[in-house]
Amino acid sequence: MDWFDAAGISLPSRPRGPHFADANALLRAAADGVGVALGRSTLAQEDLGTGQLIEPFATRIRASYGCWFVTPTRRRHDERVARVQYWLAEQFAATLTFKACSRYPVSD
Numbered sequence: 001m002d003w004f005d006a007a008g009i010s011l012p013s014r015p016r017g018p019h020f021a022d023a024n025a026l027l028r029a030a031a032d033g034v035g036v037a038l039g040r041s042t043l044a045q046e047d048l049g050t051g052q053l054i055e056p057f058a059t060r061i062r063a064s065y066g067c068w069f070v071t072p073t074r075r076r077h078d079e080r081v082a083r084v085q086y087w088l089a090e091q092f093a094a095t096l097t098f099k100a101c102s103r104y105p106v107s108d
Contacts, residue, residue: 003038007059027053067092 004011017035020026027044030037031052040063047053069085071078 003059003061006061007057 018029020029023039023043026037027039027047029035030039031047036056037053041048041055041060044053048055069088071081071085075081
């Protein structure tokens with residue numbers, strides 16, 4: 001389900017306006033007054049906090065994407081890699097509902 005479905009909004013078959021491939025550029029354009037944007041709350045969090053952006057609708061949906069931490073098999077026991085993985089998990093846990101997952105080796 002996308003945000004428009006959750007909000008009960010039907011879109012025209014061909015929406016007008018600019019399209020952005022980069023989520024940060026999208027949010028920056030909205031903050032600069034170019035228009036309205038749908039974005040990830042974690043990326044907009046700082047601008048929402050400062051009032052650069054506002055959240056005009058209460059409708060939110062759960063993201064349907066995931067994140068993976070991958071490393072070559074030969075480096076999976078490297079302490080430096082483990083520290084980076086731990087740090088990233090802490091950062092995600094601070095802002096997202098984060099589920100720790102087991103480590104799957106990636107072949108070289």
